[in-house]
Amino acid sequence: MRVGVVTFPGSLDDQDAARAVRFAGATPVSLWHRDSDLHGVDAVILPGGFSYGDYLRCGAISRFAPVMTSIIEQAKSGLPVLGICNGFQILCESHLLPGALTRNQGLHFLCGPQKIRIENTTSAWTSNFVKNQEIVIPLKNGEGSFQCDDSTLAQLESEGRVIARYLGENPNGSRNLIAGITNARGNVVGIMPHPEHAIDSLTGPTTDGLAFFTSVLTTLVGK
């Protein structure tokens, strides 16, 4: 299985996402932002970081990259896409996912282990979790507050498209403590905390994040 990891100028966690893909047993493929060729990958990860320095708005410039044109197109046909942190921001700016990520309510960049609950286990990236499984993965961002209008919120909740929710105190002001969502089809997932930093207890708080990456392999094998 080949999983593409996109590098935009300013992407930071691309290497870590690639490592997570390797740990999960797949082959990471580096995708350059200017290249619209996805090289036949089976899935794509938009990693964390500060693409384009977060200028204008986080992900606002990345979303127009040539690679995104192809990703948007293929996502509509079912290509599994995972957006982590900045990647989630890019997915929202591209309208592959609804809503937007805004400045943390507390105004500070916050980095630390975060408890979340996985509420949707049918999406391409969460199928290896047990429904309502509670996990701990790092959260690190300055603009992680998920915002959307009331009707979008109602739709996300009623359709079970909230894949992850923060537990405990709201770390950034996200509506309904939403930490991650999926599209209607379940192939495009955006998550604010970083599963790729929780794959090895030597360097992360837990290994709870690995299941995101093994899930997509299970999903793909099942196809």
Added chain:
Amino acid sequence: MAKIVVDVMLKPEILDPQGQAVGAALPRLGFTFAQSVRQGKRFEIEVEGDPTPAQLAEISKAAETLLANPVIETFVVRVEK
């Protein structure tokens, strides 16, 4: 040469923690005039000559596509001589 200004603000229902922080800081400095503060962005775009309606329409489209995120922001385009 004309200067087109695009002002972008968060929609009223979106939480604006930066505006809130500014609003909280003002009275600490002795300024008590503000009931509330919201923070936005201002883009200054220089164009050749006076902008035609078509150009203004184009700028609005650019504002809607790039300069602002319509999911959470509104914008106003005006010409400043």
Added chain:
Amino acid sequence: MALDTVAIASTTPDQVQPFAELGLKGDEYQRIREILGRRPSSSELAMYSVMWSEHCSYKSSKVHLRQFGEKAPKSDVLLVGIGENAGVVDVGQGYAVTFKIESHNHPSFIEPYQGAATGIGGIVRDILTMGARPIAVMDPLRFGPADAPDTRRVLPGVIAGIGGYGNCLGLPNIGGEIIFDQTYAGNPLVNALCVGVMRHEQIKLAKASGPGNLVVLFGAKTGGDGIGGVSVLASETFGASGPAKRPSVQVGDPFTEKVLIECSLEIFAEDLVVGIQDLGGAGLSCATSELASGGSGGMEVELDKVPLRDPSLTPEEILMSESQERMCAIVEPSKIARFLEICEKWDVTVTVIGKVTDGDRLIITWHGEVIVDVPPRTVAHEGPVYNRPMAKPGYLDQLNAKVLDIPMPKNNAEIKVAILKLMSSANMADKSWVTAQYDKYVQGNTIQSQPQDSGMVRIDENTHLGVAISTDANASWSYLNPYEGAKLALAEAARNIATAGAKPLAVTNCLNFGSPEDPAVMWQFAETVRGLADGCLEMGLPVTGGNVSFYNQTGDVAILPTPIIGVLGVIQDVRTRMPMSFDVAGLELYLLGETRADLAGSQWAYLHNERGGQAPLANLKNEMSLIDLLLESQSLCSARHDVSQGGLTATLTEMVLENNIGATITLEGDLATALLSETPGRVVVAVHKENAPALLALATKDKITVTKIGETGGESLTINDVVMDLTELRAAFMETFPKLFG
């Protein structure tokens, strides 16, 4: 204003020049005239003024810093020593690690966010320019009193700036310190450390060799940032009402630097540069003169080719600009096309601005006219060297002889109050409010970070090789005895590396002092350097480089001497590293090392405004034995934490609160002294019962005193009859920072 060229300068020897406003002394100006055989052009004057400033030329410190070379211990690991942008050490398996600390003190007082941000940016570029991928940063910081209004202004901005820049570069922040002290009011210290890794064959040096090779400027465009920053800002004290001169502070753009890092690493990987230098303090003046000096000396630069953000800049301003995120490379003509391609890929502005010549002069032209024609070594390396007057401060003998006047807790109730008071004080309290603003996970190689004794990063995923770094300084001790203070800081940093299981290898330092024009300060500096050099020789740890920051004072009052010592160590297998705290009950706790009544210069003394007394004497032989013991007993221990500021109180508190497992401790002798003394050379170790005999045997062999002090477990920290409920202790420990800065 008409362009002042070399030709014009040759024919107008009597033109009055503003050398004093540019920070040059009269005799320095005369020397420039002698070197050139005429008056300098205004551009040459600008170059000499920035390069001969204290910050760039080290004119007051050079004579003392020589000791690091003269007393350098024999070391097999030093690959690049003092004199280059950063030192490089061999850590085995073909890897070379480069690390360095730098200061950005004065700009951080003026503009905390940007001052701190550009401090990070600058040190990262120093590491990058050695050919390494930067892999981590650390920030040793000092501020005025925690509750002072100005600290409220400076601290949040500094933390946000360090986080904002470092996080955006994708560099984990793996440690640092924050100390509050009255001495830093008006003179905060923002020191930044960066560490990078590369293969041996990838090391790059700053030399412009090979006539015909091209001088290439790449990175950000040049603007009017921080013009004269080094000459004016870092080389002058602040007047009582603030800085007398106020040039624009540099503004950083971390995105540009991140892209610059990736672009540069690709360029290095394809071996496209002959030499490279980053543009930091003194910008182009520094880069061109240093690169030229590193080669045969000949270089020609067309200054008008420099891409500008602000087209109104004069040549003098371009030469002095400290715009961030710029590098200067020497590239063979056959490789320039590929170099330009890689820059284009990353959208990095790149311009050929000159070439290496076979002469020995640096010649800079502006639209064809020669505005600079100098021997580059006189600019970059042969600046003034001062042997400034030194005099032991008159107050010191009396201060050392002082009988300490510190209230000591006398009964259990008072001990409990003292513990809470100490651990809730700003210097000892939990720093999560700060460290949560730093990314520690990015790059996925951080093995340990704050609040552990040292930061540790894995450098090889397959072999598990790693490096550890700690930075330490105790200004209270350096004030009482600068010679011992330096040795003590060195020992502490080395000890902090060893508690995790890493072997100390090399040293960097950032020496923060008051005005070198004050003989007392100069004496403190000389003693500090002597102590550090002697200490490094005895411990076998070479100084690889560092930074001197003078003029940290307001009016006549200098800061306490603050030599921040950074020690880098290597660990063969990061999986064996030892954490600072235990995560199970039932372990035995031992104190390695002896406790004496060392309250002078302690945190407890500081809390009671007692600054006098005798600093402890460093016993480096003992410290080295302790390090040996720590390394030899790696597999026997479960957790280890060093004892430093805050004494045993701090060590035990931090250990029990880290994993929320209490401890029952029994201490002999005067309890207050046992808990509050800051005798150096001590570590608290947790071991499984069955490993204790082996540990004790090793300690006997290494001649380290070992005392059993208790056991882990329970919901309280119990010391003799003093019972501290963990909840209460945690509340006191955790509340302080959010209350002060939240």
